Amino acid sequence: MLDIERWQEIFDAIRKNKLRTFLTGLSVASGIFILVILLGFGQGFKNGIAQEFAQDAATSVWVWPGTTTKEYKGLNPGRNIQLRNSDYNFSSELLAEQIDLKSPRIFVRNISVNYGNEALVYGVQGVSYQFQEIENAKMSRGRFISYQDETNTAKIAVIGNKIAHDVFNEVDTPIGEFIDISGIPFKIVGTFKETEDREEERIFIPITTAQKVFNGGDKVNNLAFTLPMAENFDDAVANSVKFKSQLLSNLQQAHTVAPDDTNAIHVWSALEEAKRFYSLTDNIKLFFWFVGVCTIIAGVVGVSNIMLIVVRERTKEIGIRKALGAKPWSIVGMILHESIFITAISGFVGLILSMGLLELLGPNIEVDYVVNPSVNFNVALSTVFVLVLAGAVAGFFPAWRAANIHTIEALRDE
């Protein structure tokens, strides 16, 4: 490697075969370039899916009632199940260790909502103070319902940004404005942002207020919980399955429902849904891995091809050098030395260009499902080595064969 004479000989060959050098280099550089860009977008796609999904990836568990379909302990099927505060309190206490956040919810019906002379047709829901986090709603202005609001049965309301935008467009801020729910004024204390417009078309009031003021009694429509984050996804799913089944059997016992009656009480966990998304991203990962491997193979084939052609072109030169007293090994060594030098240099050029492009453009790319395409430097580096090695191996055998051709005939043909 440190033989200066040999390096001079190699640089001679490179300088005097500019086109060959350029084409070899170009094929390797573009191969690496395409490969890295592709891998980058694979990663970007993965990032995009992960981000898209992170918004919904709460560990929430929801309960809503239905109608019994099975006779049980002398009770007829067709009963409507009604959840009550007692269900909420009982479940919360019994499973307290497994619960992170909790809130009941009641849909307030048969009411009219007015702002000044304007009638608002938005749903009103009574919820507890932790509901904001369960829903992943972000406060844009003001605050959410507080614990004090609940205990004081405060007449306050929190509205979605869409309502704020549609209805309160003539005032600076909806905060402090009053809306009229069935004749009772509620003060707006906050607006929230959601990922979808539909979810911003809701008005939240404290659950206690909803029950006392609007004749709700102790009825609730939903129970919502979130579970603490687990170490990994599989644990999280296992926890949520366990929690779900315990919660369900508690509620079934409390309401005298057959254990196998799936229609009476519904328990839904976001995490199990999430599992489907996770397996989707796994499949996507697999797909990009597959594409990556195929691209590497294509690159290997391309580089090998170039090397085969280069060596073939030089077969005669090999024969001449041999007749002049070159050892076969020194001929092969020189040709591989030269080609490894060229492929390595151009490989790194391709690597630097493509990674530069990803660094430059990556963070600015804002397309659905593609976020910050980037590539692991080690992965990219090893692909360069794979291609260089493949080129060397592909070049070695024909060069070795050419260096061991015996006859003068090989030199005779022009």
Add this chain to the structure above:
Amino acid sequence: MIEINNLHKSYKMGSNSLHVLKGLNFSIKEGELVAIMGSSGSGKSTLLNILGMLDEADSGEYTLDGVPIKNLNETKAAKYRNKFLGFIFQSFNLINYKSAMENVALPLYYQKVPRKQREEKAIKYLSQVGLKEWAHHLPNELSGGQKQRVAIARAMAAEPKVLLADEPTGALDSKTSYEVMDLIQNINDQGNTILVVTHEEDIAHMCKRIVHLKDGVIVEDKTVDQVRASQYV
């Protein structure tokens, strides 16, 4: 200089064995200029391969300058080729991306001669063949005769014991052929041993001795009155 004793060589062609050289005996003394003649298939290429250490005989002895050439590994063969032999080919076999000077200097590279000395020596031999002004031209800028003269300079550069010329005039018109033969004769006059493989009678008669090969045996080995090529130039 060259001693050959009962040399045999056969090639396997599938199940058949083709006996190409059937017990050759001859010797070449230092300073000789020998033509080896024969039609194609007579075994002259095989003989040249063996003499050039590009191939090995099945049996028999081959001694070059007192060194028995037997059981050579590639490395040793390469070393001997570089030290003992200079090749001149029908199709010149210059490396086309190297200038005339670099082509001539190439055997010296394999003798590990430093670059500067290589170039000096290459220029020296190029001027001997009358191509000093063409030293920095690429082969494709030279005529056929000039190319062959570069090739001869290259063969000379390593200062070999024996020059092996394989149809050196085969790709040239007769005028250039005579020029090349004139050069070969001059080199021979300086005391170099040269072996020329040819199938042209007039070229053969410009040597001092003609060995006639036919079907793998020597049918004739005679000394001739050398025709000087210079009279045709």
